[in-house]
Amino acid sequence: MANAQESIEFLIKQPHVFMFLRRIRDIRISVNSTIETVLNVSLLKDGSVKISSNDNEMISHWLLHTCKLNVPNEALEDRRLPEKLQQTKIIEMTLATQIDKNDRFVPMRGTNSVLFAYLPTKISIYNLPILVNSYFFVNASREHIRIDSSWNQWLFSCIPHVTFKWIQLLTKDSKWTDKAHDLLPNRISAKDILADQYNKSCISSVKSVPFLLGVNKRSLLIDEAIVDITLFSSTGCIGHELIRDFLIHTSSKKLRLAANPFVNNNHRLRNLGIKQFTRENCFDMLQSAYFLTRFTPERDIDFISYMFTHRDSTQIQKRLYDVPFLMDQFGHLRKVMEIYLPSRFSNADWHMPDNNDAYIHPMIMNWLLHQSQIKEWLRKLGIHEKTDITFVDDYIIPQADRYITLTNAIITITRLFVLFQNGLLSTHHLHELGKLKLFTFGGTLVSAYRLYFSSAYLPYLPLDNLNLDEDLFLCPSYLETVDGVSIEQWKYFFSIFRRSRKY
Numbered sequence: 001m002a003n004a005q006e007s008i009e010f011l012i013k014q015p016h017v018f019m020f021l022r023r024i025r026d027i028r029i030s031v032n033s034t035i036e037t038v039l040n041v042s043l044l045k046d047g048s049v050k051i052s053s054n055d056n057e058m059i060s061h062w063l064l065h066t067c068k069l070n071v072p073n074e075a076l077e078d079r080r081l082p083e084k085l086q087q088t089k090i091i092e093m094t095l096a097t098q099i100d101k102n103d104r105f106v107p108m109r110g111t112n113s114v115l116f117a118y119l120p121t122k123i124s125i126y127n128l129p130i131l132v133n134s135y136f137f138v139n140a141s142r143e144h145i146r147i148d149s150s151w152n153q154w155l156f157s158c159i160p161h162v163t164f165k166w167i168q169l170l171t172k173d174s175k176w177t178d179k180a181h182d183l184l185p186n187r188i189s190a191k192d193i194l195a196d197q198y199n200k201s202c203i204s205s206v207k208s209v210p211f212l213l214g215v216n217k218r219s220l221l222i223d224e225a226i227v228d229i230t231l232f233s234s235t236g237c238i239g240h241e242l243i244r245d246f247l248i249h250t251s252s253k254k255l256r257l258a259a260n261p262f263v264n265n266n267h268r269l270r271n272l273g274i275k276q277f278t279r280e281n282c283f284d285m286l287q288s289a290y291f292l293t294r295f296t297p298e299r300d301i302d303f304i305s306y307m308f309t310h311r312d313s314t315q316i317q318k319r320l321y322d323v324p325f326l327m328d329q330f331g332h333l334r335k336v337m338e339i340y341l342p343s344r345f346s347n348a349d350w351h352m353p354d355n356n357d358a359y360i361h362p363m364i365m366n367w368l369l370h371q372s373q374i375k376e377w378l379r380k381l382g383i384h385e386k387t388d389i390t391f392v393d394d395y396i397i398p399q400a401d402r403y404i405t406l407t408n409a410i411i412t413i414t415r416l417f418v419l420f421q422n423g424l425l426s427t428h429h430l431h432e433l434g435k436l437k438l439f440t441f442g443g444t445l446v447s448a449y450r451l452y453f454s455s456a457y458l459p460y461l462p463l464d465n466l467n468l469d470e471d472l473f474l475c476p477s478y479l480e481t482v483d484g485v486s487i488e489q490w491k492y493f494f495s496i497f498r499r500s501r502k503y
Contacts, residue, residue, distance in 0.1 A: 020118050020133040061099040065166040075154035093134040105182045126188050147192045156194040160185045160201040164209035171213035181266045216260045224258040228277045233262045237306035246285045286324050286333050297363040300327040308374045328358035336381045343385035400435040409439045414481040442470030448497040
């Protein structure tokens with residue numbers, strides 16, 4: 001009686017042992033007439049199977065997939081097969097995965113991962129994450145499977161293929177599409193011919209079954225598909241066509257990509273070797289001549305809008321300053337810190353004709369006039385109009401000790417003087433500009449702190465008439481560059497330069 005009670009308790013805890021028995025919906029178990037356990041197997045609207053107890057409490061929940069298999073002649077070469085199997089041409093195989101209360105698939109582990117031959121066997125060495133039911137050829141005690149049987153070898157080669165076909169169906173079911181790839185089969189570690197057949201089928205099936213669902217809802221083979229790590233292939237961003245064509249154009253191997261090859265990211269897919277569009281690929285693409293000849297300002301407007309819309313996402317925040325997403329006047333894409341909003345500033349005014357600064361493309365600027373939120377966002381990122389002061393901050397000060405040349409010595413100091421007169425240069429600026437060199441009476445460049453005023457500047461004690469080295473005296477040419485300015489104003493300006501020397 002005790003053994004019988006233990007068996008009943010086992011059946012109650014493992015009610016799925018009856019799951020593959022056909023046309024059985026209610027199971028009644030009792031040891032005596034006073035205690036009866038009723039198990040109910042019911043099919044739900046979503047195609048899953050619920051196993052519940054007397055009071056309708058769910059004990060376990062399963063999703064099943066059944067398919068018919070055509071039996072090949074080589075599978076029948078095992079003469080030990082029962083006569084019923086030797087005569088059959090078509091058999092069924094059923095796969096089952098357990099579902100938890102959150103509708104997630106629960107992989108089978110250990111002794112729960114057994115093969116079924118309509119009732120459970122005791123064969124768990126293959127540790128499959130799903131339950132598999134079919135006409136496995138096992139011994140009488142159901143403890144061992146005949147590994148040398150051509151029948152079993154064929155059945156094991158079918159399991160991965162049937163699994164991939166099931167995944168293909170699940171990807172098209174809205175309830176399971178995001179979970180389908182959790183069922184992707186892995187190689188099994190058992191060391192026998194059945195495991196070998198299973199593993200070989202994994203390799204071939206991953207290439208032959210279109211188990212991937214593209215973003216356009218079409219089933220794709222793995223060689224036709226790409227995982228986009230960047231998400232920039234999304235509609236409303238760069239889009240799939242430009243990225244697809246770039247990958248084909250730059251690949252060393254011939255690619256057979258679908259018209260829209262992109263599929264949702266999943267770590268299991270990456271483990272299978274699916275092609276990926278990585279951040280590194282993206283950076284290369286955004287700077288490639290091939291891509292830029294096809295990327296228009298209109299497309300960049302979409303790109304900027306996408307970056308703005310997703311500005312709070314972790315992925316965008318991490319890469320915001322690394323991704324060149326702003327088109328300049330030359331049609332090149334620039335990073336946030338490499339581009340300016342257009343202004344009246346002119347490099348030519350500073351005798352810098354070869355310094356082709358990047359400004360946001362005119363067409364994009366026209367669009368930004370009506371996009372105040374996006375424009376303000378760009379400003380907060382650090383994009384601003386380039387003015388004389390930004391030129392001083394960003395270009396002159398960082399290289400103050402080597403910026404002045406014989407060509408720009410007069411114009412640079414003149415423009416700095418005008419900025420100073422207009423109150424635009426702060427004490428901080430003057431302090432940083434103390435390293436600049438000035439033109440001497442002798443036509444050379446010398447740091448300001450080493451120079452004396454020549455007679456033209458009306459110093460208290462002129463020294464340039466004492467036959468001293470001409471390179472000790474400030475060139476008077478500066479006095480002729482700005483009309484209506486007194487000598488005293490120039491002297492005051494240069495005096496600050498002398499005091500601003502950085503030791």
